[in-house]
Amino acid sequence: MSNTSFDPLKESIEKFTRIAGNAVKFYPILSQSTIQLLNYSENATFLVNTTTGEKYILRVGRPLYHSKTEIESELEWLKLINKHSSIKVSLPIVGENGEYVQEVEDENISHFCALFTFLEGDAPNEENEHDLISQFEVLGDITAQLHEYSILNRHQLQQMKRIEWDYTSILGTKPKWGRWQDGLAMTDDRLELFEKVSEKIKQRLALFGKSQSRYGLIHSDLRLANLLVDGQQIKIIDFDDCGFGWYLYDLATSLSFIEHKPYIPTLINAWLKGYRKVRSLSQEEELEIPTFILMRRLQLIAWVGSRHNETTRELGSAFTEETDELAKKYLEKMEI
Template sequence: MSDTKNYLYDVLDKFTQIAKRAILFYPFQTQETIQLLNYSENATFLVKNTITGEKYILRVGRPGYHTKEEIEGEIAWIKSIDELSTITVSLPIKAENGQYIQEITDENNTYYCTLFTFLEGKAPDENDESALIDQFEILGEITAKLHEHSIKFRDRLRNIKRLTWNYDTILGSNPKWGKWQNGLGMTQDRLALFEKVSEKIFTRLKNFGNGPDRFGLIHSDLRLANLLIDGDNIKVIDFDDCGFGYYLYDLATSLSFIEHKPYVPALIDAWIKGYQKIRPLSNEEKEEIPTFIMMRRLQLIAWIGSRDNETTRQLGSKYTEDTDLLAFKYLQNTII
C-alpha cells in the first residue's frame, strides 16, 4: 500500500474512532452499527440501531474547519427552516447532556460531532438528463423558498456566525478551499486563461453588487450529493458550508462537477422556471449566472488540488482540463 493510501486510511480510521466515542453521548443508541458514508470536509457516518432499525447521520467535523459557534449558527438556521418553511431538512438531535454538539478531544485536536435525523431518498442521477431537468425545476422552486426564508428572517439570522462566501473567500486573497492556482493540471497557458476569467469575475461581481435582494444567508453547497429525491419532493441535507453569499451562487453549486455537461443550459432554464414561481429574477441577474458558475468551477479546482478523498482522486486533473472550453466561452460572453 502506498504512503498516500496509508495516510488516507489512517485519517479515516481516526474519524471512525472519534465517531464511536461520540455515539456514546446518545444512550438510546444502545446497540448500533457505524458505517462511513462520505469523507470530504468532514466525515459522515450512517448510524443504525440494530434493535429498532432506526437510522441516523453522524457528522464528525474536521478539526479547525468550523468553530463551535459556527456550527451553532448552522443548527439555528436549520431549525428555523424546519419551523418556518415547507422545506424538508435533516434535523440535529440533542444528546443526553442536552447539547447538539459533542466535543471529542484527541491528540490535542477537537472534533465537533453532531447527530442528525436520517431522511429517505436518493441523490439525483447526473446521467439521467430527462429526470434531472424535471428535478431542477423543483430545485429552483425550493431554492427560491430558501432564499425567501433568508430574506424574511434576515434580522433574526444576521447575527449567527457563518463564513461569508464572496470573491475574496472563494478566489481572492483569503480562499477557504485553497488557491485555484494550485489546482491539478495547471500549465502556464491555463494559468493565464483562468487569471483572465478570475479578473472578469471580480469586475462583474463588483458591478453586480451585494444588495439585500442579491446577497444573504444561503446553503452554499446544493450539489447533487446534498439533495435527496423522494417522489415529487426534494429534501435538502448538509448545511455544513452554509454562509452569507450571493443567492445565485446556490444555482452554481447545484451544477458542481457537471458544469461542462451539454445539458447544463437546459438545467439552468428549468431552475429559473422553478425559481420564478416563488421569486422574480431580473434580466441582469439571469445574465450574471455564467459568472457564478465560473466562480464555483475555479473554486472546485482549488478544492480538488488541496484535498485528498475519493471524489478528488476520481476527478483529478481532467476536471481542470475540461474547464478550458468553459473559460473561453465565458470570456467571449457566451452562455455556458
C-alpha cells in the same frame, strides 16, 4: 523492508471512524448501534443503525474548519427552516448533555460532531438528463423558498456566525478551500487563462453588488450529492457550508462538477422556471449566472487540488483540463 505505503485517505477514514465511535457515547439512543461510513469529504458522515431499527446520521467535522459557535448557528437555521417552511431537512438531535454539538478530542485535536435525523432518498443521477430537468425545476422552487426566508428574516439571520462566501473567500486572498492556482494540471497558459477569468469575475461582481435582494444567508453547497430525491420530493441535506453569499451562487453550486455537461443550459432554464414560481429574478441577474458558475468551477479546482478523498481522486487533472473551454466561452460572452 515493508512494501506498505502511506495512504492519507485510509489514515483519515480510520481516524474519523474512531472519533465517531466515541461520539455516539453522547447519545443514549445509540447505546446499542453500529456505524458505517457514508461519505468523506470536508467532514466524515456516518450512518448509525440501532438494534431497534432506527437510523441516524452522524457527522464528524473536519478539525479547524468551523468553530462550535458556527456549527450551532447552522443547526439553529435548520430548526428555523423546519419550523417555518415545508422544506424537508435533516434535523439535529440533542445529546444527553443538552448540547447539539459534541466535542471529541483525538490526538490532542478537537473534533465537533453532530447527530441528525435520517432522511430517505437518493441523490439525483447526473446521467439521467430527463429526470434532472424536472428535478431542477423543483430545486429552483425550493431554493427560492430558502432565499425568501433569508430575505424576510435578514435581521435575525445576520446575528448568526457563519462564513462570508464572497470573492475574497472563494477566489481572492483568503480562499476557504485553497487557491485555484494550486490546482492540478496547472500550466503557464492555463494559469494565464484562469487569471483572466478570475479578474473578470471580480469586476463583474463588483458591479453586480450585494443588495439585500441579491445577497444573504444561503446553503452554498446544493450539489447533487446534497440532494435526496424521494418520489416527487427533493430534500436538502448538509448545511455545513451555509453562509452569507450571493443567492445566485446557490444555482452555481447545484451544477458542481457537471458545469461542462452539454445539458447545463436546459437545467438552468428548468431551475429558473421553478425559482420564478416563488420570487422574481431580473434579466440583469439572469445574465450574470455564468459568472457564478465559473467562480464555483475555479473554487472546485482549488478543492480538488487540496483534498484527498474518493471524489477528488476520481476527478483528478481532467476536471481542470475540462475547464479550459468553459473559461474561453465565458470570456467571449462577458466581454465588457
